[in-house]
Each structure stands twice: as structure tokens, then as C-alpha cells.
């Protein structure tokens with residue numbers, strides 16, 4: 831291999847390598863910065879049959895960013911996991927049997943009623959209906975949570 835062709839090969843190899851590295855950087859940056867599809871925003875989510883919702887605890891529905899909560903055999907709530915204070919995700923804590931927001935300490939009952947903290951109201955609720963035996967959550971149908979001191983009716 832002559833000096834010129836070797837130099838040409840190395841030059842091309844460097845350019846290709848740099849190009850691949852730059853492409854990887856762009857892809858990685860885009861992956862980190864791209865807006866995430868807002869799960870649970872204005873979506874219709876088919877979930878489970880009513881008898882599949884546990885009587886104790888909650889059933890998490892990530893696609894709706896919420897939970898199904900069986901109040902009794904007649905009533906199942908679809909609660910938004912978005913804290914009514916500043917929007918943190920509110921997890922259900924099995925040990926306490928309530929929702930505890932990790933951001934500023936708001937607490938809610940299993941039914942999403944306000945207990946304490948800076949949240950202005952209980953957890954918001956989504957509209958639901960049973961279609962062909964399956965609970966369907968409509969996250970565009972948001973019912974504001976009850977004010978502190980009152981319970982969801």
C-alpha cells in the first residue's frame with residue numbers, strides 16, 4: 831500500500847469514525863431531551879374486568895398514570911397518580927394503606943381523599959365505564975378530587 835493510499839484510507843477511516851461518533855452523540859442527546867409522550871394524558875385505556883381489581887390495596891394502571899381502587903362491590907374508582915399539589919407521582923404505600931406523595935408530604939386515603947399536606951384537594955379521578963366487561967378509563971374526563979375535609983361521593 832502506497833503512502834498516499836494509506837493516508838487516504840486513514841483519512842477516510844477517521845472521517846467515518848468521527849461521523850459515527852457524532853451520530854451516536856446526536857441520537858443519545860435526542861433520546862435524553864426528546865419530549866416524552868405524556869402517558870395517561872387524554873387517552874382511553876382498557877384495563878381489566880371489575881372482579882380483577884383487588885379488594886385490598888390498589889391496581890396500578892401505568893398507561894393511564896393512575897390506579898383502580900375497589901371501594902366495594904358496586905364502586906371502583908380510577909384515581910390519577912398525579913399529585914394535586916405540584917404534580918409529582920403519588921405512590922400507594924401498602925404498609926400504611928394510603929397514598930403518600932414523596933415530594934412535599936401530602937397524604938391521601940386509599941380512596942384518594944385528602945388527609946394532610948399542601949395538596950389543595952384529594953386525588954383527581956378519571957371517568958370510567960365498563961365496556962364488554964372491561965373497565966375503560968378515559969383520562970380526558972377528569973373529576974377534581976374532593977376538598978380537604980370532604981369525602982368523594
Ligand code: FES
Pocket residue numbers: 913914915916917918931932933934935936947948949
Ligand atoms: S407534589 Fe405532592 S405534595 Fe407537593
